Amino acid sequence: MSAGAVIVGGHLLLALAASVLPLQSVVAQDSNAILQGASGAHWLGTDSLGRDVLSRTLHGGQPSIGVALVAVLLAATLGFGLGTFAALAGGWLDDAIMRVVDVLLAMPSLLVLMLVASFIGREPVVLVATLALMYAPPIARVVRGASGNVLTRDFILAARLRGASRRAIVVGEVLPNIAEVFITEVAMQFTWILLAFSSLSFLGLGTSPPTAEWGLMISDARGFITVSPLPLLAPVVMLASLVLGVNALVDRRAQAELS
């Protein structure tokens, strides 16, 4: 098993198991244990309100990974549908869809997310929908490019001649042939979404206190980095390792495919 798989698997396991592990409360405050270093009682120390950093860090993956997973699945569905539709349609409709995708790609995602969170709302459903919309265009563009090549192949012509429906062609012929590039792109967008959501929380526009979420934890702890670095470093390491893990996993998979 690759290092990437171990890291990503470990993250998923910890996020799932955090609620059942014998950890301290994520919200319980202790005025006698503010910004304390690592100890037997608090393995990763405490934050500025005396809360257990280990517990908050392990629980912190739940909202981040949860939102990123749902958003990337929606983005993947949307992007795949849009990309293959454009490729199949061809002509002016293909051009029109791709220009719209270009316009969306030109928009700074975080800025759009901040505007949505400020003026529409920061409920999870709103944020997930916006993240999916903002990160679907790159997937659509990759799928469109890859599908275009596949659609000119003889087996597609054969499928058409035998009367296969468009849906059957997309699902049965196109998807298996672009799966590698599609999965790679979706995995990469997962990491971008994860970082975007954490950034939003860091800016105070994502999850609300006292939720344990990595971006919010980094924001809370940044003022005390010199007094007590663990409350900041713990979520940073988790966020960084998950992003690197996904990258390593994708690279490993691509190398295996090539060989």
Next chain:
Amino acid sequence: MLNKTVLRLTKRQPARLRRRNLGVAIVALTAFGLVSCGGSASTSTSAGVLRVANDAGFGGSETMDPYDGNRFWPAINMVFDRLIGVDKDFSPIPELAESWVANDAMTEWTLKLRSGVKFHDGSDFDSADVVYSIDRMIDPTFDSPVRAVLGIIDYVDAVDASTVTIVLSTAEADLPVLLADYRALMTPVDSLDTIGKAPVGTGPFSMQTFDPEGTTVLAANPNYFLGKPKLARIEIPAIADAQAATQALLGGQVDMLLAVGAKNESLFSDTSKFTTQRIVSGDWNGIDFQVNHKPFDDQRVRKALRIAVDRQQLTDVVLGKDGGVVACDTPVWSGDPYRWDGDCAQDIEGAKKLLADAGFPDGIDIEIFTSDVEDNFVDLVQAYQEQVKAAGIRVKITMADASGYWDNVWMKEPVFVTSWGQRPAPQVLNEVFRSTAAWNETGLIDTELDGLLDSARSTLDNDGRAKKYQAIQQRLFDNSATFIPYHKTLVRAMSAKVKGVAPIVIDAVRWEQIQVD
């Protein structure tokens, strides 16, 4: 807060390796870059130049008009002077007025003005300026926040160029204390049109560049009547985030922070590069429940929301050990002779009963708006949320943008966090809790309290007046819609090169005596 962080996610890249590098770069930014955000001031200390951070809390709508609600508070006391200032113990001392005397009924106060004082434009300061300034403060059409403090002034009579008589509509034994309000500053006659952006005062510094969202620059007034300032310039860069301001001081972008959290004290006290001062102050934070929103119109709910808290524990969690002094919903600080020290121990059962009596046997859900605009705002609400849980009070915390918090959230949302500086009892009680006050944050109309305030101010006997002010605070604990858990012990941090800052509240700081080596 939005202006300090740029985390722009680049769109799809052509190669996976490049994407990975970008991902790592973003993470690195998250880890290290974003922890040191700040303004654009220079990073080296210059002799003779003091740089003090401004929180940009009014989002650019700041004005140098000291009577306006959006007054640019970091600078007004550098540019203007009061008639009466405050000493280290907050007692009144001469500033532009040399002396003052009242009639026996305390309804007329005659002030002798200092002679030879000039405004920054070279014109003389005299009694006409006093009449003009106080007329603006009490103008009902302008409705300045200062009017809540000095609204008892009926009119001001210029006896001669250096003497004024202030005639009150009711007796006020503490008028000198009220005139020492940090906004009761003297402005020149007919300055209304220019004072907002190009102010002319008598203060130790004159305005050079007014840029509340960038860097405001003040130059020393060599003719200042209390002596030539030791600084050449004061620069006030905008840093709209308390934690970013802390990092700015650590990084040398500013020279002084008026208050850093007690939890951050060791950042500055453990090194010879900085000096710190601990000041037991009357600065307080509070949570306001606006009574024009249900269920805060019900006194039982209001009281339940306040008595469900273990204030000592909350103070320790929010401010750190010895970070503050517990308050029982009184804005009057521990050093004030009129302070009421009541018993406000946590009473979960009492809170539950009050809520049940008010029709909420299953508890209530409330939403509190807070922000990073000040150090303790978010921590206060998180600690409150945790404390009141046992009483069935379920709190949803909503974060608002720090930039513009005072314009968009404060006194706009049903429940919000507030912050006040130290003020003497007669001033703060009238300014925050009188029904007609412009900054009556909760909108609570309490005519009985208004009557008590009137009665207290016109009581000439000192003991009798103190008892009445204490009774007012006791009434606040029973009826108020403002939860006030503590008064802060301030930690002022500054570069070791900054000298001459006395360990006193900001209202009493003499800016002309400060120097930077």
